[in-house]
Amino acid sequence: MVCCSGRPWRLAVVALFALLLGAALPAGSHANSDVYSALPGDTRILQYGLADFEGDAVKELAVLYTTAGQARLTFFRGESGRWSRWWDDEGVIDGQDGETVRSLEAADTNGDGRDEVLLYYLTKGNAAMKARILMMGDGDGNNPVFDVILEDMTAPPGYPLLGTEGQAVSVTFMKMASGEDDGYRRVYCWDGEAFEVCKEVVWEKP
Numbered sequence: 001m002v003c004c005s006g007r008p009w010r011l012a013v014v015a016l017f018a019l020l021l022g023a024a025l026p027a028g029s030h031a032n033s034d035v036y037s038a039l040p041g042d043t044r045i046l047q048y049g050l051a052d053f054e055g056d057a058v059k060e061l062a063v064l065y066t067t068a069g070q071a072r073l074t075f076f077r078g079e080s081g082r083w084s085r086w087w088d089d090e091g092v093i094d095g096q097d098g099e100t101v102r103s104l105e106a107a108d109t110n111g112d113g114r115d116e117v118l119l120y121y122l123t124k125g126n127a128a129m130k131a132r133i134l135m136m137g138d139g140d141g142n143n144p145v146f147d148v149i150l151e152d153m154t155a156p157p158g159y160p161l162l163g164t165e166g167q168a169v170s171v172t173f174m175k176m177a178s179g180e181d182d183g184y185r186r187v188y189c190w191d192g193e194a195f196e197v198c199k200e201v202v203w204e205k206p
């Protein structure tokens with residue numbers, strides 16, 4: 001699944017809302033109370049998403065929310081038909097310099113069969129949108145670790161392009177020149193372990 005054909009992801013979100021409204025879905029009929037009872041009392045949900053972060057063909061639930069004025073991300077996994085808290089972000093989703101996290105998406109950005117989480121932030125003044133990609137790293141299924149594997153921005157605000165560059169799976173960011181800054185088309189290729197810049201075209205400022 002790629003970013004720009006995100007229909008499966010959106011369908012998953014729609015399905016989850018149906019779940020929260022009481023419709024029957026595989027994870028059980030008590031997902032609403034499972035999720036809310038595990039989160040702080042002042043939680044305000046921003047967005048949900050279902051994706052398979054482990055690559056075991058079973059989807060987990062990602063919940064983006066605010067509490068005490070901070071955005072937080074918590075993952076749940078299905079256990080015996082209930083949602084069970086699985087992972088908390090512990091700060092890896094915090095924005096910088098006035099950035100605020102706006103939304104999330106899930107996609108297999110590196111082609112390894114497991115989904116990653118893409119978090120989107122609007123930068124100060126809404127001049128650009130930053131994407132931060134989190135991937136499940138070392139750890140086991142019971143104690144997962146999610147690491148930031150890529151971060152860059154698109155301006156005017158937009159989404160990175162997921163695709164291929166030659167034989168490599170790639171993520172591309174485009175930033176228009178503005179003010180004193182040049183722009184770029186910057187391609188990151190997955191080398192099996194990390195995303196590395198594999199192509200960059202500079203767009204000089206006028």
Ligand SMILES: [Ca+2]
Pocket residue numbers: 051052053054055056057058059060
């Ligand atoms: Ca899974």
Ligand SMILES: [Ca+2]
Pocket residue numbers: 107108109110111112113114115116
């Ligand atoms: Ca992946």
